Structures are given as structure tokens and as C-alpha cells.
Amino acid sequence: MYSFGAFTILSQAIAATTSAAPTTTTARDASKTVTLTGVTHSVVAGLAGLQFDPDNVVAEIGDIVEWHFLPKNHSIAQSNFAEPCQPLADGTSFFAGFNFVTQQNQAPDVFQIVVKDKKPIWYYCPQQTGSLCQNGMVGVINQNFDNPAFSLSKHRDLAAKTTVSIIPPVQQGGQVIANPNPLGGF
Ligand SMILES: [Cu+2]
Structure with missing residues (x-):
């Protein structure tokens, strides 16, 4: 629009x-x-435990990143490197909402964002039950691989030191759409 x-x-x-x-x-x-490239990177939340798979995506400008959700109630929220498990302070971060509850298999909907620049995009699962972010349910798009000080493993270490995940106040950014491949196995 x-x-x-x-x-x-x-x-x-x-x-x-x-x-x-x-x-x-x-x-x-x-x-x-942004001109779409037609490339979509799928990430699964909750595969083989409470994590994202893959948790480290390299994407070009115009690529789509699409999250699929396994049980039970995961979501996606954007953070930054230094302050894991909380939304961006300026209020611009995306948050997919808790729209992906499923008891088995994939949730009926997925969440998509379009990559608009090559800056690292850090994100976490804001589910507080089970302290998922603190336990490592974080991910990154376009990590700066040239600087180990800003690696995903360092980010995960920082996340482990936080006490609680902040659930962003509003769902915004990206889009929730019907799962285009609901029966796809992961
Ligand atoms: Cu989660």
C-alpha cells in the first residue's frame, strides 16, 4: 500500500x-x-529444541526471511546485539505477535520480513515461559563475520545474562501470512 x-x-x-x-x-x-529478489530463507522456530534453525542467515537486500513455528508458542522480536531479549529502544523493531500457537506440526501462519539493508538484524523469541531467550533462542541475519566481538555466540552469552525477556508492546513490522508450505517437513 x-x-x-x-x-x-x-x-x-x-x-x-x-x-x-x-x-x-x-x-x-x-x-x-526494495526490489524483491525472489529468494526466501526459511527459519524454523523450535526445531530440535528451543532454538532457531538456522540461527544465522546470510541474506541479500530484497530477500525474504520467513519463520515457521513448531510447538508450542514461539514468536519473533527484533533486538540489537548488545541488548538481547528486549525490543529496540526507539520503538522501530519488528514483533510477530503470539500468533503461532500449535500443539504439533507447524503453526498455520508464518512471519516474513524483507531484508532492506545489509546491517545485522538480531532477534529473539520473547516467550517468557521457559526463559527461551535466556536459554539461547536468539538468531541473526547478516552477522558481521569480520568482527568476532559481535558474533552470535557472544550475543547468546549476553542473552544468558539477562533476567527476563521483554514482550514488545505492539505487533508491528513484517507480515503474518498463511503458511505456504504447512506440510513441509523439517
Ligand atoms: Cu521460542
Whole structure:
């Protein structure tokens, strides 16, 4: 919807002038416009224990990361490297909500985000029962492999030192959609 609205504004701006005014580009927000690559990375929450598999994804800009959920009630929330198990302080982090309860097999819905830049994206399972984040249910997209000080294992060490996972106040970012492959085995 966002890009459609931006396109409409841009079209009107062009129609309203006979010159190719470069200022019309200000109607677009480049940070919100990403060309999809068609590549989807699937991550399973809860496979072989309380973890993400794979917990370390390398993705290109325009790739989709899609989480599938096994029992019982996992979710996804974005954090940063240094402050695991809590949402970003600026309120911009994505949170999938607790929409994936299942007693067996995969939950009927999945959660997707589009990778919009190459910065590391850290995330955790905010399920407080079982202290999942503290016990290592964290993951990363595009870890900086050149700097071991910011590795997933270091992040996991930090997570283990926290006392409680923060459940973000609002579900936002990404999208919850019907599982495109509900019978797929993992
Ligand atoms: Cu979990």
C-alpha cells in the first residue's frame, strides 16, 4: 500500500508540471522501497529444541526471511546485539505477535520480513515461559563475520545474562501470512 500511495503522489506531481523537475523524487522514500529478489530463507522456530534453525542467515537486500513455528508458542522480536531479549529502544523493531500457537506440526501462519539493508538484524523469541531467550533462542541475519566481538555466540552469552525477556508492546513490522508450505517437513 505504501509504495502504491507514493507512486500515486509521484504521478500527480509529474502530471502537474511540464518540466522534468527532479524535485518530484522527494515524494518517494527510498528507504522503504526494495526490489524483491525472489529468494526466501526459511527459519524454523523450535526445531530440535528451543532454538532457531538456522540461527544465522546470510541474506541479500530484497530477500525474504520467513519463520515457521513448531510447538508450542514461539514468536519473533527484533533486538540489537548488545541488548538481547528486549525490543529496540526507539520503538522501530519488528514483533510477530503470539500468533503461532500449535500443539504439533507447524503453526498455520508464518512471519516474513524483507531484508532492506545489509546491517545485522538480531532477534529473539520473547516467550517468557521457559526463559527461551535466556536459554539461547536468539538468531541473526547478516552477522558481521569480520568482527568476532559481535558474533552470535557472544550475543547468546549476553542473552544468558539477562533476567527476563521483554514482550514488545505492539505487533508491528513484517507480515503474518498463511503458511505456504504447512506440510513441509523439517
Ligand atoms: Cu521460542
